[in-house]
Amino acid sequence: MGDNLLSLILCTPLIGVLVLLFIPGTMKNAIRWWANISAVAGFLVSLPLIMNFDKSLDGYQFVERINWIPALGVQYLIGVDGISVLMVMLTTFMGMLAIFSSWDSINDKVKEYYAMFLLQQVGMIGVFISLDFMLFYVFWELVLVPMYFIIGVWGGPRKLYAAIKFFLYTLAGGVLMLLGIITLYLQHIAQTGVATFEITQLMNTQMPMWMEQLVFWSFFLGFAIKVPMFPFHTWLPDAHTEAPTAGSVILAAVLLKMGTYGFIRFSLPLLPNASADRTIVNVLVVLSLIGIIYGALVSLMQQDWKKLVAYSSVSHLGFCTLGIFALNEQGIAGSVIQQINHGISTGMLFLIVGVIYERRHTREIKEYGGLAHVMPNYAVVFAFAMLSSAGLPLLNGFIGEFTILQAAFQANMAWGAFAVTGVIFGAAYLLWLYQRTMLGEVTNEKNKGLKDLNWKEWVVFVPLMAWAIAIGVYPKPYFDILEKPVAAIVERVNGPKAPVNAAVIELKKTEAR
């Protein structure tokens, strides 16, 4: 195992899909069992990764390298540092829970559903472990197709609109990002004569400032659409709202993190000069702040329970990007932790909406009220998720938001001041939502006979709650594991820079044959 651990983690869901294809579509329970076994196995094989990860080392660990397409300079090069380890764990863990949570809710085309879900796991894990830019791009695009089907086939009433919108937005961003990748690659060839997409080598590339900025904006389009940052967020409420519960969970918990991860892994280290450029930082921070405040304000106005949670994602992801572009160590570490927190708490909020939607088949907030009387356990779990999302001390959300705010204040007082209002609005829309749905008298007759959480739902919620408390009470391991990679990134962006060659290196313009 040892040497090929990452490949094993990557392939476990894939093997699951391949076996799944041979189970007849009519044996629904067999399919469910197998899919869950694959997902649990996917999580279990990823445990040795975090256990054997040595956080005192610089650079990447568990590296595997195969020359994949020498003619293009593409390698199958995978490896992890502290940031990607956390992301991989988040992916396998949330994937497992999301797959389990679909046991009762998906009854149509069960086989295809689980196949798509497992395939998506492969793509997402691949994104987080790729150290070759082209390999990363392949996984990046691979994720789109399963998600299109999960939204488009098993989604809500406007599923097709939401699915194609998701696909078009992210694909457009992705292809424009590809142009940036190619520019970087060609520049590297022009300077060193070596054709490679390996990111550690591409870091040595020096570009004239205008080109570096151009590449930055092309990466920005790819990542910012995925995050999504204001003003590219419009696909998100649609996709989140229409996707089936498990789809929304994985979309919020993992898929969006691909964008923020992209900024941390690629934009900052590869383009340090552009990333530290005042104009660029200001633009990105302002967009993040707009996202935080705008997302929170729009959440306040929502009539649809799920859409409210969806817009809250825009706000929370705003914190993540703000942390990244504060460009200091707390900011980036806080951002990564906040990404995990958002995965846990927003994942829980989506599951909570899913629970009630299963029972009542409506997401209108005004249909509910006083549910705490009928479903006390449910109300407790919801309260927990809400407080975790709102950033109550001793729960996970607090750690992330606090660190990011600290970083923002350190970078610029005004940024911090604006971001704090986001926290306040965040508490407001969550508490108000809780009040409208859970508290008071039961106003709607239909809600009187609702059943409380069943054991399958408990199985999903308990691990998430435990994780949330663990981060909230003792976040030190997370900061420890992030210390080295974050320090390396910050040093690269803020540290003394190698002088940019004054001579602009023109790309070779070879003549026609």
Added chain:
Amino acid sequence: MSSFYTATDHFVLLPALLLALFACATLLFDFWVFPESQRRKHLVWFVLMGEVFASVAYFRQHLFLSQHGGELQAFGGSLVVDQFALYFHWIFVASTVIAVIMSYKYFEVRDEHHGEYYGLILLAQCGMYFLASGNELVVLFVGLETMALTFYVLVGLLKRDQRSNEAALKYFLLGALSSGLLVYGFSLLYGMSGSTKLSEIGAAVANRDSGDTVLFLAVATILSGLLFKIAAAPFHMWAPDTYEGAPTVVTAYLAVASKAASLALLLRILLGPLASSRDVWMPILAGAALLSMTIGNIAAVTQTNTKRLLAYSSINHAGYILLGVVAGNQTGIQGVLIYTMVYVVMTLGAFLVLTVLCRDTTTGEDINDLHGLMRRSPAHAIWMLIFLLSLAGIPPTAGFIGKYFIFLSLIETGHYWLAAAAAVYVAVAIYYYFRIVKSMFVDKEETEMPALSLSLGTRVALAATGAMTLGIGIYPEPFVKFAQQTLR
């Protein structure tokens, strides 16, 4: 070069001779050996045999070239076989074989039995031979017309079908016009140089300055004719109607082989005698490429007929291929070659799935006919999904590799805006390709659909094109190497 008519001439010409012989023999056999029409489908075996013979001849040429290097010339340099020509010859062989396998079942289902069909297909391929190997204006033009004339007949093959007739007439009238333009351009080239040999024309063209009116006229008319043949805007009008009206198998063959052959001609002329006047044709091609992508993508969005949709998509692909020529460096031309191969494979695959759906005159052509294909036949739905993803250029399929090279060459030569436009159109294209996906995977069929018309041949062909589409995408190394060697 001084001695005319040697053994080498035969060696070079052999594949074309074989194709023409088998074509004529097929026409004769049609009446003599298979008088009753039902059995004429067995002529497929005869065609395949012809392809085997031609392949052996190509393979011998390939061996000769890889041992001795350089190129083979025949008839005083009128014909040339180099790696570039062979690359296209292999594409023609592959697409003819698959088209013929498709046709067998297609015509049987419709109870149309045309022995001459198989003869014409071979004859068209014979014309393509001269397009890829010709090195002289008259040879090229004769090759082009041989191919075009057979296609006029093939498009109108379904005599009782009004749409087929209309398509043939449209294609013929516009095709004749474009041939006229092309031959006018050829005559100007001849006038400038006093020779019909491409090598000698090149020298004469190089002596003229790029602002020369006659030169511009020659370039413009030749490009008009060529753009017509590869169905690029603004000379694309014939494509949707012709693609829709022609029998689906002919549409497939027309979309891939005819386009590939015309591209070979385009590359021969633009990179050969007209290479020095790059400044003249480059802006025209860039404009045509942008226009093709725009028109192809935007018009495809509203189509409900899958054949029309694929027609617009093929206009779009012509645009991408032209971008490689616009970039014009080594990577760009390599990109054109790879893109052409990829385009042939994935387009044939998509049309294969459509022919499998064919039961009578219309079924399989409307986008609604694909409803619920995932439930009826998951294998075909998944193959179609792969072909559509490839057409759109999503990794890890072949289409991505093609697009990648185009982007690479455009950025390498500093055409950032063209690259950005081409990138954005990828996202537009996914919209209409995924209308087909939606139809297959999400929509339910309202009425009972007829069973699929499958034969062993179509299964094999589908598996082959599908495996190629995935294979080039996942492990492109050998294919990239192949294209690189071609340009050496």
